[in-house]
Amino acid sequence: MTAPLRTGDPIVVEVALGERSYDIVIGRGQLAALGAKIAALRPGAKVAIVSDETVARHHLAAAEAALGAAGIAATSLTVPPGEASKSFATLERVCEALIAARIERGDLVVALGGGVIGDLAGFAAAIVRRGLDYVQVPTTLLAQVDSSVGGKTAIDSSHGKNLVGAFHQPVLVVADTALLDTLPLRDFRAGYAEVAKYGMIGDAGFFAWLEANWKELFAGGAAREHAIAVSCRMKAAIVGRDERETGERALLNLGHTFGHALEAAAGFSGELLHGEAISLGMVLAFEFSVRRGLLPAAEAERVTRHLAAVGLPTRISDVSGAVPDADRLMQLMAQDKKVKRGKLTFILVRGIGASFIAPDVDAAEVRAFLTEQLA
Ligand SMILES: NC(=O)c1ccc[n+]([C@@H]2O[C@H](COP(=O)([O-])OP(=O)(O)OC[C@H]3O[C@@H](n4cnc5c(N)ncnc54)[C@H](O)[C@@H]3O)[C@@H](O)[C@H]2O)c1
Numbered sequence: 001m002t003a004p005l006r007t008g009d010p011i012v013v014e015v016a017l018g019e020r021s022y023d024i025v026i027g028r029g030q031l032a033a034l035g036a037k038i039a040a041l042r043p044g045a046k047v048a049i050v051s052d053e054t055v056a057r058h059h060l061a062a063a064e065a066a067l068g069a070a071g072i073a074a075t076s077l078t079v080p081p082g083e084a085s086k087s088f089a090t091l092e093r094v095c096e097a098l099i100a101a102r103i104e105r106g107d108l109v110v111a112l113g114g115g116v117i118g119d120l121a122g123f124a125a126a127i128v129r130r131g132l133d134y135v136q137v138p139t140t141l142l143a144q145v146d147s148s149v150g151g152k153t154a155i156d157s158s159h160g161k162n163l164v165g166a167f168h169q170p171v172l173v174v175a176d177t178a179l180l181d182t183l184p185l186r187d188f189r190a191g192y193a194e195v196a197k198y199g200m201i202g203d204a205g206f207f208a209w210l211e212a213n214w215k216e217l218f219a220g221g222a223a224r225e226h227a228i229a230v231s232c233r234m235k236a237a238i239v240g241r242d243e244r245e246t247g248e249r250a251l252l253n254l255g256h257t258f259g260h261a262l263e264a265a266a267g268f269s270g271e272l273l274h275g276e277a278i279s280l281g282m283v284l285a286f287e288f289s290v291r292r293g294l295l296p297a298a299e300a301e302r303v304t305r306h307l308a309a310v311g312l313p314t315r316i317s318d319v320s321g322a323v324p325d326a327d328r329l330m331q332l333m334a335q336d337k338k339v340k341r342g343k344l345t346f347i348l349v350r351g352i353g354a355s356f357i358a359p360d361v362d363a364a365e366v367r368a369f370l371t372e373q374l375a
């Protein structure tokens with residue numbers, strides 16, 4: 001998972017949202033430029049870095065050094081790693097720490113970590129002093145291609161994930177692809193499911209490119225930056241047109257209705273990572289689309305083949321632990337998504353790169369499909 005450090009010119013992707021537009025800076029070694037970028041964006045601003053203990057062990061010193069080199073005063077706060085930190089208790093700690101560090105309007109919060117830290121620190125930034133600006137420095141593949149872009153921030157409620165939060169866009173995203181060299185392979189793979197998702201949603205050419213180049217992406221070659229840039233470009237374009245998910249942004253949920261139900265059935269434990277659940281969910285979305293006569297079976301098999309090649313689970317039976325039955329999965333989907341008069345909204349496909357929103361899928365049809373799949 002390691003590759004020599006190259007510091008070339010970064011790839012910059014703009015998220016165009018009028019006054020709230022911002023850049024995503026993608027490249028190996030870009031963390032070193034964080035201080036200079038922040039100094040240019042907010043001259044004289046103080047910074048508070050929020051991270052988790054694991055990420056801090058690997059990368060906090062480098063982040064602090066980058067800020068120090070630009071003469072920026074920074075304080076740091078770390079929370080335990082893992083989804084459990086997206087809680088009211090940890091949010092309170094982060095908010096109090098930001099206030100104690102005298103981070104005020106005009107100053108900046110830096111979220112240094114994966115999706116957990118981005119969601120938690122982003123939400124704290126959204127509410128402390130009625131809104132502080134923040135910078136995302138994503139350190140997982142999932143965060144670099146998905147959670148750091150688009151401004152969704154949240155913590156979890158006892159009723160479910162991401163139920164308390166806000167739309168709050170960052171002012172800058174710095175995705176240093178070298179930070180992924182320390183990410184465990186299993187987490188890298190899980191994030192890759194979201195990369196492949198972009199191809200499946202709307203870019204068949206990108207999917208074909210991934211089939212040919214995924215090994216270089218994992219190994220840390222230039223393919224990694226390219227894949228992250230393509231992913232961010234697609235997410236940025238969709239968010240630019242539909243920031244608050246009233247329409248098209250829902251396409252990003254391909255595989256997520258099935259996937260979330262499987263994740264919930266596994267209790268959001270380490271047994272099944274989000275990306276692993278999404279891999280299964282995308283296979284199910286393709287299979288379900290085949291069942292509806294939307295595309296040839298061979299197209300769905302191609303998706304399954306690629307996800308399996310990178311080592312992601314593609315069959316529910318690949319997952320260890322108790323397999324939920326169709327009724328349980330239906331129950332979990334009903335909790336997760338609005339089921340209106342026995343109808344579910346799904347993201348379906350007419351092929352790789354051709355997804356669409358199907359707002360009125362019959363729950364009975366989904367149940368029959370899941371029963372077949374689990375048999
Ligand atoms: N806001 C959004 O739009 C959005 C989108 C997708 C997912 N999410 C959220 O993102 C979260 C999942 O994010 P994640 O998969 O990044 O998980 P995560 O933040 O928990 O990171 C996964 C693990 O990797 C460790 N880690 C992170 N970076 C590392 C590095 N560079 N080297 C070594 N270890 C590292 C972390 O400590 C953690 O143990 C979920 O809470 C999900 O709800 C949000």
Ligand SMILES: [Zn+2]
Pocket residue numbers: 146194256274278
């Ligand atoms: Zn996802």
